Amino acid sequence: MDRNNSTTLVIKDFQGVKIHSFISPYPYAANATHVIETVHELVVVDTQFLNPIAQAFRAYVDGLGKPVNRVFISHGHPDHYFGLASAFSDCKAYSLAGVNQIIEEWGPQMIKNQKPTFGDLIPDAVLVPQHNVAPSTSEVIDGLTYEYEVVEGAESEAQLLIKLPELGTVIAQDLVYSGVHIWLGMGWFEKWAAELQRLADTAGYDYILAGHGLPCTKDEIHNNIRYIQTAQRLLKMA
Numbered sequence: 042m043d044r045n046n047s048t049t050l051v052i053k054d055f056q057g058v059k060i061h062s063f064i065s066p067y068p069y070a071a072n073a074t075h076v077i078e079t080v081h082e083l084v085v086v087d088t089q090f091l092n093p094i095a096q097a098f099r100a101y102v103d104g105l106g107k108p109v110n111r112v113f114i115s116h117g118h119p120d121h122y123f124g125l126a127s128a129f130s131d132c133k134a135y136s137l138a139g140v141n142q143i144i145e146e147w148g149p150q151m152i153k154n155q156k157p158t159f160g161d162l163i164p165d166a167v168l169v170p171q172h173n174v175a176p177s178t179s180e181v182i183d184g185l186t187y188e189y190e191v192v193e194g195a196e197s198e199a200q201l202l203i204k205l206p207e208l209g210t211v212i213a214q215d216l217v218y219s220g221v222h223i224w225l226g227m228g229w230f231e232k233w234a235a236e237l238q239r240l241a242d243t244a245g246y247d248y249i250l251a252g253h254g255l256p257c258t259k260d261e262i263h264n265n266i267r268y269i270q271t272a273q274r275l276l277k278m279a
């Protein structure tokens with residue numbers, strides 16, 4: 042282990058609720074997974090990509106000494122859901138119906154594609170979340186309000202965005218990349234920038250949990266918009 046090879050842990054204490062962000066080493070994409078710790082229970086968001094890192098995250102979660110109410114999977118990219126099979130298979134897992142469908146349809150192919158590179162570092166099969174979250178709804182889990190939204194056509198086809206209004210926190214996952222290069226594989230520059238602007242314009246949410254990199258503020262959303270617009274311009278020139 043050295044500086045480049047270490048996991049980063051950020052704990053934000055909201056006086057009664059803690060948000061723990063567990064970030065994989067930067068050479069492994071700085072995947073950010075989170076635990077919301079309320080009085081009696083834990084809620085996990087995303088599960089890491091590689092088995093040993095997912096298992097280290099699980100050991101951290103277990104070390105908090107409270108039961109896991111559920112795991113949310115933000116979207117259908119394997120760096121967010123492979124760890125569900127390798128480290129959280131005993132937990133109830135939730136996502137948008139559309140995301141669950143993407144994982145079911147594309148997950149086996151993702152395993153097949155990645156196996157030659159990663160071998161035993163990834164699971165042999167995917168686990169599809171069995172529970173659906175309805176967008177534009179909210180619920181209270183262990184005293185904390187969770188608001189669910191769908192973001193379409195940004196970093197992925199569809200992703201779950203969760204707001205925690207009492208904490209002024211938004212769990213943006215891969216809508217926002219914090220301090221790392223943005224994955225532009227889908228090429229939906231304008232829609233993505235518009236969704237980021239919409240989030241930047243939403244008052245009352247100043248603690249932003251990214252899907253890669255450290256938790257951040259709205260400054261990073263503006264950086265992301267500039268990054269995406271610059272990439273679009275450069276690609277047009279190429």
Ligand SMILES: [Zn+2]
Binds near residue numbers: 118120121215252253
């Ligand atoms: Zn990702």
